[in-house]
Amino acid sequence: MxxxxxxxxxxxxxxxxxxxxxxxxxxxxxxxxxxxxxxxxxxxxxxxxxxxxxxxxxxxxxxxxxxxxxxxxxxxxxxxxxxxxxxxxxxWEVAFPPVPKPTVVEPKVPEVNAPTFKVLHLSDTHYDPYYMEGANADCAEPLCCRLTNGHALSKESAAGKWGDYRKCDTPKITVDNMLQHIQDTHPDIDYILWTGDLPPHDIWNQTRDENLKILKETVKQMSQMFPGVPIFPALGNHEAAPVNSFPPPFVNTPDSSISWLYDELDTQWRKWLPSSVSNTVRRGAFYSVLVRPGFRLISLNMNYCNNKNWWLLLNSTDPATELQWFIYELQSAEFNGEKVHVIGHIPPGHSDCLKVWSRNYYAIISRYESTIISQFFGHTHYDEFEVFYDHKDLSRPINVAYIGPSVSPYYHLNPGYRIYYVDGDHDKTTRGIVDHETWIMNLREANIYGYPLWFQLYSARQSFGMDALRPRDWDDLVERMTNDPQLFELFYKYYYKASPVKPTCDMECKKKILCDLHSGRSHDRKNLCQSIESRVDSSSNxxxxxxxxxxxxxxxxxxxxxxxxxxxxxxxxxxxx
Structure with a gap:
């Protein structure tokens, strides 16, 4: 900014x-x-x-x-x-229970050849029911490739059959093709993480009814394509109408209340979630479920950290008491010896996340570092991650937030999704991430040849030369990219999902990306990024x-x-x- x-x-x-x-x-x-x-x-x-x-x-x-x-x-x-x-x-600050933090033990590398869970991560579908092939893709509005944008005046400005690299969202044909490909290629998926942003970017003419229609249609499609597969959803910032408008519970007038959305989420998500989560879903669109004995998943509503959510200007103090509830769930998990994965939409270190909320969240991750094993978010549309550090010792990495790529090509991107391999059910399981893969479709080739081919773009450990995917391994990757231009260029290629129209990344771009990877706490560049920026500057000669x-x-x-x-x-x- x-x-x-x-x-x-x-x-x-x-x-x-x-x-x-x-x-x-x-x-x-x-x-x-x-x-x-x-x-x-x-x-x-x-x-x-x-x-x-x-x-x-x-x-x-x-x-x-x-x-x-x-x-x-x-x-x-x-x-x-x-x-x-x-x-x-x-x-404001959240209150922690008077329970000493357990002695920290260095995370172990998951055992070789141990059983794993195969996990699909879908994010930022932005399905556009009004996408039209041949429409103007080069319009001057927030969203193009629609009948209302008019027909393209040239072949170059026409929307492609399978999508477009410009300001256009995902046509139904591409969503259908991707889900069929996933069903055929990955029949062994154990569960799905679905981190929000279902509606398109037509933020000037959205209605509650239209957004609810997209929610119902996509939930129905996911249920039909993956019968019997547990799906764990999180709420995006585009599900509200208007976008980013998520009044906390104290705003309860009929015209302003968000209950129209949360009540429907409870109904739709009930296809996969137990009735015990209904209270927190209807109150704040967050929940906690046991995936396996000893393994818990917590889904957070990150719109209560969204600084474009103007309602928070009235009172930003832990909206819906979500973070205090989060602490309660984590403390219970710690007492019960459970390991926890956290999912949400807006990454807590992103500039869209409110500084005071992010600071409190960072402290929670630090306190419960032995319980929280991994985090999963979306929102940015890029293929990236955020490393978290001990909030009292910023040199010690303690956690990683994986930011999954968007299905939508909006914009300059190829459509993509993520596959994780999670340490599975065995006596010495860590519930850590063993490896992850990003799969994409080359949009340009799909439009030229008339049919998309989905393929594995890379696997993290092989492509980046990582022994494991512990926090210190990701921290080491950031350090290596700071000093190795070729390694950074490889990461930047994957960051844009190998898009042929990705922009050139100059030194300011490189500093921003490396800083983002180093920042699980938003708006704190001074403390988290000075060292990296200095080294990038010195390497630029x-x-x-x-x-x-x-x-x-x-x-x-x-x-x-x-x-x-x-x-x-x-x-x-x-x-x-």
């Missing part, structure tokens, strides 16, 4: 707060936002209208209730790029002439961006930037 984005956020938030305090009606404010959006050509008129209608009421209501100014609001919404502004209304030129270029770019500032205001005010 840039300084310009931060300034735009502050200007927009300040403007809206001024309007609400001076008595402007919601209708007047909406009209102003709409005209601003259209006249500055931020989006097409229909997108401006849809965004204004869907988002403005919520944002206006929240900004009218909070007692903080634009600096605090934008530090909350954007994070450290907007400065670390102290905000007493959003400083930048001369003083390069430094001088880059400094001048940055200064000029900031000056030149000032006229564009006002064009970005509505976007950041509505949490879409």
């Amino acid at each position: 840039t300084k310009v984005s931060c300034t735009a956020c502050r200007a927009g938030a300040g403007l809206l707060q001024h309007y609400t305090k001076t008595g402007k009606s919601e209708k007047e404010i909406k009209k102003t936002i709409y005209h601003f959006c259209v006249n500055l050509k931020i989006q097409s008129p229909r997108v401006c209208e849809g965004i204004t209608e869907l988002f403005a009421s919520e944002v206006i209501y929240v900004l009218g209730k909070v007692n903080i100014g634009p600096d605090e609001i934008c530090s909350f919404v954007i994070g450290d790029a907007c400065g670390d502004v102290y905000n007493p209304y959003h400083e 930048t001369t003083w002439r390069d430094w001088f030129y880059n400094t001048i270029s940055v200064s000029v770019s900031v000056i030149m961006s000032i006229p564009r500032l006002t064009m970005q205001v509505p976007k950041y005010v509505l949490g879409l930037g």
Whole structure:
């Protein structure tokens, strides 16, 4: 997030707060936002209208209730790029039980040739029921490749049969083909992790009914394709309408309550989950289940850490008491000698995760490092991971969050999915990850030849030369990539799922990616990334002439961006930037 984005956020938030305090009606404010959006050509008129209608009421209501100014609001919404502004209304800590942390034992490498579970991880399907082959894929809206985008004016701008690398989501034919391929190729799957984001990116015209329809259709399809296979779902940020809008339980008015979604999740997820989870699913869309004796899975609703969830500005203190419940479940698991896998959608170290929530989560992972074996998330669409460190000793790696690739090609990506091999049922099981594979479909070739071929892109241990997949092994991989350009290039290829249209990665890009891999705690680049960034800088051999030129270029770019500032205001005010 840039300084310009931060300034735009502050200007927009300040403007809206001024309007609400001076008595402007919601209708007047909406009209102003709409005209601003259209006249500055931020989006097409229909997108401006849809965004204004869907988002403005919520944002206006929240900004009218909070007692903080634009600096605090934008530090909350954007994070450290907007400065670390102290905000007493959003400083809180979870309470740990008075139970000493067990003595830490170095994780063991799973035994060779021991039985394993084969686990499928699907994430970010973003199925688009209105995708149309031949439609304009090069539109100026948040989502293209639809009839409403018009027919393509050239062959190059036409949406392909199986999907497109531009701002287009997944056609039904591709979802169907992938699931059939998985059923044929992996008939021995033991269970499935399904980490959310089912609806497409048409965020300006979504409705509750449309999103629920997609939820029901996809649950039905998964049940039919994988009968008898346990499926453990987690909630994405796109399931709500509008997107990112997840009011905590204290917001219970009929127009604003999220019960329309959580109640249906309870009904749909009941196909795989026991009735005992109904209470927490309906209250906050999270749950805990026993997969096997001694092996527990906990699914978290990461939208309570989502800093684009404007409702949290009213009160971000452990929404739905999810983290306190999480601690209770982990403490019970520790007492019972259970090992735990955690799943969710937004990775806790991602910039979309609220800093105070992420900090508390990081402390929980550290306290229960002997119980939590692995974590699994989605959201970014990339093929990556996050290493967690002891929050009192940031040199000691203690856990790993695996971030699965998206099914959707949105955007510049090949469709993909992940297979994990988990240490299975035997006397010395660790429940650790033995290895993982990423499988993809080459979208360009599928559209050229008329039929997709799914194949294994890589396996982690073989491709990265890893003896095992313990936290220290992933930490070592980050260290090696910092010093080995060829190894980083290989990782970057897999990061984009071998997309032929992936952008070039310069030094700033490399620093960002390596920092992300090192960061299980969001908005804490100073503590988690300084060493890595320094080593990348030193390896780039930048001369003083390069430094001088880059400094001048940055200064000029900031000056030149000032006229564009006002064009970005509505976007950041509505949490879409």
